[in-house]
Amino acid sequence: MGVDLSELVEDIKRELSFGELKGKKISIDAYNALYQFLAAIRQPDGTPLMDSQGRVTSHLNGIFYRTISILEEGVIPVYVFDGKPPEQKSEELERRRKIKEEAEKKLDQLKKEGSTEARELKKYSQMSIRLTNEMAGESKKLLELMGIPTIQAPSEGEAEAAYVNSLGLTWATGSQDYDSLLFGATRLVRNLTITGKRKLPKKDVYVEIRPELIELSDLLKKLGITREQLIDIAILIGTDYDPDGVKGIGIKTAYRIIKKYGKIENAVEKGEIPKQKITFNVEEIRSLFLNPKVEKPNTDLELKDCDEKGIEELLIKQHDFSEERVKNAIERLKKAKREAKGAERQKGLDQWF
DNA sequence: CGGCCGCA
């Protein structure tokens, strides 16, 4: 699930109000967002929302209503969809697939036994969440009907989101994962697709979740390293391309080593890291972050009018959404888009006056 | 997760 850099960003991350995001475009990793909706939009026993034919609809529910809320805050989302993952990720994807399969078996077993243990049922439902190509495709279709810009990445969505951001086409990337920083995003906004209050596990305490901003330049300055070196730290603790990293090296040690030796190869040469502990091709993985497969988007990333009939057909007719709620939401969508476009124009004018 | 209703 991406590289955990939370300990490194602790001092430079900054909470944002939505006001600061008004009129700004954010390239959002669509898979990351969809996955969160699938995980969060569930009944107490872990069952996701489904239509009358038993097809999961939690992702559509989340994408539809959450995107409208984001727009109402003046943020213009650009959703970036994954293409074909690089070969070096296949081992990790296979590992995740196996874990899900096991969880599915366990869940079936519990259900067959007639278990009413909500906690257990929820745990294994969460673990067996699958985001299929069909679900992603339908979400993309819905966004297009809503007139929200989407990008099809040639490979990793996170890399493409970072690329369009580095081109200046968006103000920041949006994801819960830190990987876009490794891919060269100038800014990362977390907690964009989860907000409001969240219950702490096992406690009756609610915490406010707010968007938070991490600027790559601030992070590198604070740590006194380059992006290449940040990538080396990530490789040592483990990325999607080398999930185990180097056994025994955590984030603090990784930072210390890279600060002292500059790069992984030097640390190995000086005997700081035993050579046999590097079980992957460092140069190759580093290159996946430095030169990922990306391309310039062939659309203008602007908000378009929405296809109301199309949205109604997809959500109401095909997936049993409530007609009243959907029509209501479409009105909010149209209003929010008019205002968001206005805010973006205003932002453009601010540069001149 | 968000919408929406009931309740103070």
Place this chain on the structure above:
DNA sequence: TGCGGCCGG
């Protein structure tokens, strides 16, 4: 009018 809880699909 703001918050808590239940339902949505």
